[in-house]
Amino acid sequence: MLISVDDIVFRTIDAASHDLRKLSLSIHDNPELALNETHACKAITDYLKSRGFKVEHSVAGLQTAFVASYVSPAGAYGGLRIGFCSEYDALPGLGHACGHNLIAISGIAMFLAISAVLDACRIPGTVRLFGTPAEENVGGKIIMQKAGVFDGSDLLMIMHPTIGYSGTWHSQCCQKMSVEYFGKASHSAAAPWDGINAGTAASLAQIAMGATREQLRPDWRANSIITTGGEAANIIPEYSRIECIIRASWAKDLRVLEQRTLDIFRSAALATGCTHKVTTEFAYLDNQDNPVLGKMYEGIMREKYKVPPTFGQGASTDFGNLSQSFISLHGNYDLAGTGAPNHTSKFAHDARTEKAHENTLFAAKTSARVAARCVVDGVFWEQVKKAHADRLND
Ligand SMILES: [Zn+2]
Ligand SMILES: [Zn+2]
Structure with missing residues (x-):
């Protein structure tokens, strides 16, 4: 029987769902602020190591930052270097009111899925999961970027729960x-x-x-x-x-x-x-979306949710800084269908629900399918690269 690349993505993420749910709840129940996410970081990296992945700890001098990596059995040479980001910091007084417990597991889900695709298809390439602390404050990704942690990445992806969905989001x-x-x-x-x-x-x-x-x-x-x-x-x-x-x-x-x-x-x-x-902190730059990646993501999300993507502009993310240099997708998805805005106690409550878990895994599968297409469809990948180059020349 021939298994499609999408099937590999679905099966891999479904098979991990139970473990990911446990991780997500454990992170949600132990909210930790920027750069103090020791419980979350340990829980995630222990899980990755138990599955046999190589994990580098305390990267860029940040105790709660890590990089897990996987090299295809076909080798790294000639293949793409794809990276996914997990976040796991909480908000003061509100706990996981931005759903970063879910961003943690969506990153893992995509990482597992694309590792499985490279493995099953014997396609050369490297997959990395970046554990990026302190998104709500400080800007962990900016520190990691300055330290060269993301160097060599061909494609970077992250997911974020919110109201509605979008893959072509421009943050502030x-x-x-x-x-x-x-x-x-x-x-x-x-x-x-x-x-x-x-x-x-x-x-x-x-x-x-x-x-x-x-x-x-x-x-x-x-x-x-x-x-x-x-x-x-x-x-x-x-x-x-x-x-x-x-x-x-x-x-x-x-x-x-x-x-x-x-x-x-x-x-x-x-x-x-x-x-x-005057003391100036790192600027969070705007998210430069890639329309080819974003449109494919939105197309799949639209089929499921039957409503058009949202075009909100508010909010800022340190992933924006990465998007200025790397081809990237910041996939937003609806948390739990209740309309609760980010950074509220209702959002924190919803981020623990089974519905939020389901929506997170669906969005992670969607993004992973987009990433898989970059790996297996050379024409598509050329279009993605051209869209990125056009954006830089704007
Ligand atoms: Zn937030
Ligand atoms: Zn957030």
């Missing part, structure tokens, strides 16, 4: 910044002229941010709060701090907005005589 760029102002304390009534008011610097920066907001493009955001503004009204504040997040649809716009924000921070320091220090 997002960057966290903070500024500290350093002045000089003095008695507000006895000798205010001896002080340098860091609280005033923070207020001026806030006012300038507000005034600038009128001139920002509709898709740009600049949100800021004063986290420290002074300690007592009878002391001229010697220290203040602002936390701010800027967003834009495109990386080049984010750079403009960043520059404007830096100018504002500097001008408030100048106006008050304070010194200042």
Whole structure:
């Protein structure tokens, strides 16, 4: 009997379903914040090792990052290097309200499926599963990318539960910044002229941010709060701090907005005589979808769900940074059909349901079928590469 590549994908993922469900629940029941996902990381890597895969721990200097790999019995030479990402960090106070317990198992499912395809078809190639911590905060993938962990990848994929589905999703760029102002304390009534008011610097920066907001493009955001503004009204504040997040649809716009924000921070320091220090975190860049991969994914999802894909734009992901350099698919799928938005307690509840598990495995099979087609259909793969090159030249 001849088995199709799709059948290998279905059978492999169905056979792992029970183990994946156990892993997903174990991660959900033990929510861990960015870079502290030791339980999740151990549970996943123990499972992969029990199935005979090679696992490299603590990659890029991150204790909870790993890379599992599989080389086809036909060898690596001349084949594609395909990578899948698992996430497993939770949100403070809300647990797995972004469903990263499911992103963990969808990554494993796709990894197992494509390893099985290479094995059964004796096609050369390499499959890697990247355990990528700290998506909600810090940006684990960005640190791993800078360390060269993803180097050599021909194709990278990740899944994410949300409302509706899409394979051609363009996320927002997002960057966290903070500024500290350093002045000089003095008695507000006895000798205010001896002080340098860091609280005033923070207020001026806030006012300038507000005034600038009128001139920002509709898709740009600049949100800021004063986290420290002074300690007592009878002391001229010697220290203040602002936390701010800027967003834009495109990386080049984010750079403009960043520059404007830096100018504002500097001008408030100048106006008050304070010194200042800006801390800028890694920017999460926009997700550059590949229309050929995305359309195939959406086609299969549409057949099942009988509704068109969603075209929402909000939210940001550190996978966006990978999509700027690598051919990639960020497949979104509907969590459990309840309409609960990400980052809510209802979403966390739904991420534990049997329905969410079913939807996750269906979406993982869909993405794995797209990946398998890249492996077995040279014409399709050429179209994928051309779409990527066209996007880069836009
Ligand atoms: Zn999230
Ligand atoms: Zn998420």
